[in-house]
Amino acid sequence: SEKMRVAVVEGDGIGREVIPAAVEVLDAFGLPIEKVPLELGYGKWEKCGVAIDDNDLDVLKSCDCVLFGAITTPADPNYKSVLLTIRKELDMYANIRPIKPLPGVTGVTGKSDFDFVIVRENTEGMYSSIEELHDDVAYTKRVVSRKGSERIAKSACRLAKERRNDLTIVHKSNVLKSDTLFLNVCRETARSEGVEYSDMLVDAMAYSLMTYPERYDVVVTTNLFGDILSDMSAALIGSLGLAPSANIGDMYAFFEPVHGSGPDIAGKGIANPIAAILSMKMMLEWMGYQREAELVEEAVGKSILEKITTPDLGGTASTLEVGRAIADYV
Amino acid sequence: SEKMRVAVVEGDGIGREVIPAAVEVLDAFGLPIEKVPLELGYGKWEKCGVAIDDNDLDVLKSCDCVLFGAITTPADPNYKSVLLTIRKELDMYANIRPIKPLPGVTGVTGKSDFDFVIVRENTEGMYSSIEELHDDVAYTKRVVSRKGSERIAKSACRLAKERRNDLTIVHKSNVLKSDTLFLNVCRETARSEGVEYSDMLVDAMAYSLMTYPERYDVVVTTNLFGDILSDMSAALIGSLGLAPSANIGDMYAFFEPVHGSGPDIAGKGIANPIAAILSMKMMLEWMGYQREAELVEEAVGKSILEKITTPDLGGTASTLEVGRAIADYV
Numbered sequence: 227s228e229k230m231r232v233a234v235v236e237g238d239g240i241g242r243e244v245i246p247a248a249v250e251v252l253d254a255f256g257l258p259i260e261k262v263p264l265e266l267g268y269g270k271w272e273k274c275g276v277a278i279d280d281n282d283l284d285v286l287k288s289c290d291c292v293l294f295g296a297i298t299t300p301a302d303p304n305y306k307s308v309l310l311t312i313r314k315e316l317d318m319y320a321n322i323r324p325i326k327p328l329p330g331v332t333g334v335t336g337k338s339d340f341d342f343v344i345v346r347e348n349t350e351g352m353y354s355s356i357e358e359l360h361d362d363v364a365y366t367k368r369v370v371s372r373k374g375s376e377r378i379a380k381s382a383c384r385l386a387k388e389r390r391n392d393l394t395i396v397h398k399s400n401v402l403k404s405d406t407l408f409l410n411v412c413r414e415t416a417r418s419e420g421v422e423y424s425d426m427l428v429d430a431m432a433y434s435l436m437t438y439p440e441r442y443d444v445v446v447t448t449n450l451f452g453d454i455l456s457d458m459s460a461a462l463i464g465s466l467g468l469a470p471s472a473n474i475g476d477m478y479a480f481f482e483p484v485h486g487s488g489p490d491i492a493g494k495g496i497a498n499p500i501a502a503i504l505s506m507k508m509m510l511e512w513m514g515y516q517r518e519a520e521l522v523e524e525a526v527g528k529s530i531l532e533k534i535t536t537p538d539l540g541g542t543a544s545t546l547e548v549g550r551a552i553a554d555y556v
Numbered sequence: 557s558e559k560m561r562v563a564v565v566e567g568d569g570i571g572r573e574v575i576p577a578a579v580e581v582l583d584a585f586g587l588p589i590e591k592v593p594l595e596l597g598y599g600k601w602e603k604c605g606v607a608i609d610d611n612d613l614d615v616l617k618s619c620d621c622v623l624f625g626a627i628t629t630p631a632d633p634n635y636k637s638v639l640l641t642i643r644k645e646l647d648m649y650a651n652i653r654p655i656k657p658l659p660g661v662t663g664v665t666g667k668s669d670f671d672f673v674i675v676r677e678n679t680e681g682m683y684s685s686i687e688e689l690h691d692d693v694a695y696t697k698r699v700v701s702r703k704g705s706e707r708i709a710k711s712a713c714r715l716a717k718e719r720r721n722d723l724t725i726v727h728k729s730n731v732l733k734s735d736t737l738f739l740n741v742c743r744e745t746a747r748s749e750g751v752e753y754s755d756m757l758v759d760a761m762a763y764s765l766m767t768y769p770e771r772y773d774v775v776v777t778t779n780l781f782g783d784i785l786s787d788m789s790a791a792l793i794g795s796l797g798l799a800p801s802a803n804i805g806d807m808y809a810f811f812e813p814v815h816g817s818g819p820d821i822a823g824k825g826i827a828n829p830i831a832a833i834l835s836m837k838m839m840l841e842w843m844g845y846q847r848e849a850e851l852v853e854e855a856v857g858k859s860i861l862e863k864i865t866t867p868d869l870g871g872t873a874s875t876l877e878v879g880r881a882i883a884d885y886v
């Protein structure tokens with residue numbers, strides 16, 4: 227059978243450090259995977275005046291999936307977000323963000339008895355880019371479509387059935403009538419898929435996730451709410467440097483740590499590669515390499531218990547040393 | 557001088573329990589205040605088919621301010637939110653939500669070395685009510701105006717100058733160009749008011765507030781972000797039952813606990829009245845009764861240390877018993 231093609235985009239800042247570490251771990255398996263390196267982002271923008279071009283999109287589309295680091299977004303209003311461009315162009319509508327504590331690391335609440343996944347709609351909502359900018363007023367159009375809601379609801383239900391069959395639909399339908407559509411479609415989908423469900427207002431959910439994270443299994447929500455709740459939830463597992471994510475469509479998939487390019491710590495070799503390594507683990511799962519994915523998760527746990535960690539977890543190892551240790555364990 | 561007129565709206569559910577408790581404390585001071593009781597909300601809607609009418613608005617406008625409990629919002633799409641109607645009709649554009657730990661109560665993170673205030677724009681953003689509902693797609697228009705941003709930025713700066721002179725502007729301008737206007741106006745206002753400022757993306761802020769709450773003093777943001785961040789932050793102080801708020805305009809003010817009508821615990825006498833009592837304390841401050849406001853805060857602390865608390869804080873006292881104890885202390 228043909229080799230899987232993976233576009234490897236380090237991006238900017240600590241992306242250039244954590245992706246090589248994740249690639250060390252991937253390479254340790256010797257799987258039939260072809261890596262296609264691609265330069266995108268702020269670095270490219272400074273050199274060429276564009277952060278991503280049509281040719282880059284063609285390269286991405288010629289691959290099966292993407293392993294992505296992080297990209298620096300300058301304040302320049304002409305700069306088009308690479309991340310948002312790729313998510314849209316490759317129509318990767320499901321942003322999957324697991325929140326699961328790692329052994330030996332506790333988050334801000336000290337709890338570790340939870341394991342939930344945020345399923346974030348990734349193509350519409352407040353990210354429509356339909357905006358009107360005037361001198362004295364600016365508008366953004368929030369778009370919620372039946373089709374968009376249906377497909378994300380289905381993704382969430384599929385995941386719920388592989389897990390504890392418990393879906394929480396998060397919305398703000400008491401204020402946004404556009405969320406009534408989202409809520410209704412999610413409810414209908416859950417019913418027809420036989421998934422247990424309930425719903426929560428986004429404000430109440432922010433409180434509840436921090437207070438009772440153990441109550442949740444699969445959380446489905448619109449784009450910007452998912453953005454906020456997933457960063458917030460990273461506080462529950464101790465660090466943004468530990469939170470992986472997958473962007474999944476019908477044709478392509480794209481794996482990236484939840485953290486950004488960390489300009490303040492870039493170049494020092496102290497960035498935690500675990501979020502990138504666990505994103506790579508999600509890529510292995512998506513490719514069907516279940517066993518290898520489990521090995522990665524175990525090896526990450528082992529590296530922490532053996533205290534081979536970057537400074538954010540109290541250790542003295544460098545980004546690449548952590549990557550090598552995990553590569554050795556798998 | 558004329559008496560201040562305060563509209564007292566218990567509303568629904570636990571609003572009917574916590575407001576009487578707050579009124580006990582208010583009455584203990586014997587101040588020249590005239591209370592004007594007003595029935596609004598779901599209860600009225602069931603009886604009369606409207607939750608609030610023009611006559612009610614006239615009564616509210618004839619008062620100087622409002623002490624408000626909570627209102628149940630039914631799923632019925634014809635139901636118009638009382639809270640949002642009042643906020644808009646009385647043009648109370650600044651929603652002030654202090655997050656300050658009470659003595660002897662710790663929140664989910666165990667920290668108590670913080671004290672910040674969320675200043676939430678209260679009249680526009682996602683709460684524009686400009687919506688288009690079709691069968692297969694729904695839109696909501698997010699509105700950010702220069703005027704709206706300016707006046708909330710000024711409120712926040714005024715507060716910052718009374719506090720630690722440190723403003724954090726929270727936005728999502730990397731995705732919402734409408735937030736560039738908000739961000740720029742807040743920056744300009746802070747500069748011209750001589751207030752130290754920085755800015756944060758809302759997703760990063762959700763993480764940072766949970767992880768480093770001690771870093772923040774005054775946080776200014778748009779309507780829905782403020783809604784989410786303030787409920788989330790209530791987890792830092794241990795309970796939504798402890799979080800007060802004030803809605804302030806140029807003409808009127810409106811004081812309400814952040815929590816809702818708690819239909820699950822209503823009628824049992826176990827609702828914590830502290831959020832309502834601290835909201836009443838904010839009302840005293842607004843009226844210029846600084847000393848009385850301080851006494852309320854001290855008395856609340858004392859009631860907790862003496863363990864006269866409702867079950868959510870581990871005690872066995874009823875809502876009204878807590879109110880009476882605090883009224884005795886002031």
Ligand SMILES: CC(C)[C@H](C(=O)O)[C@@H](O)C(=O)O
Nearest residue numbers: 307309310453484730731759
């Ligand atoms: C960088 C930004 C555009 C992006 C988003 O808002 O989706 C990021 O915060 C994320 O969560 O992946």
Ligand SMILES: CC(C)[C@H](C(=O)O)[C@@H](O)C(=O)O
Nearest residue numbers: 400401429637639640783814
């Ligand atoms: C009840 C609801 C309309 C309201 C809001 O969203 O503003 C509430 O959540 C609040 O924070 O006061």
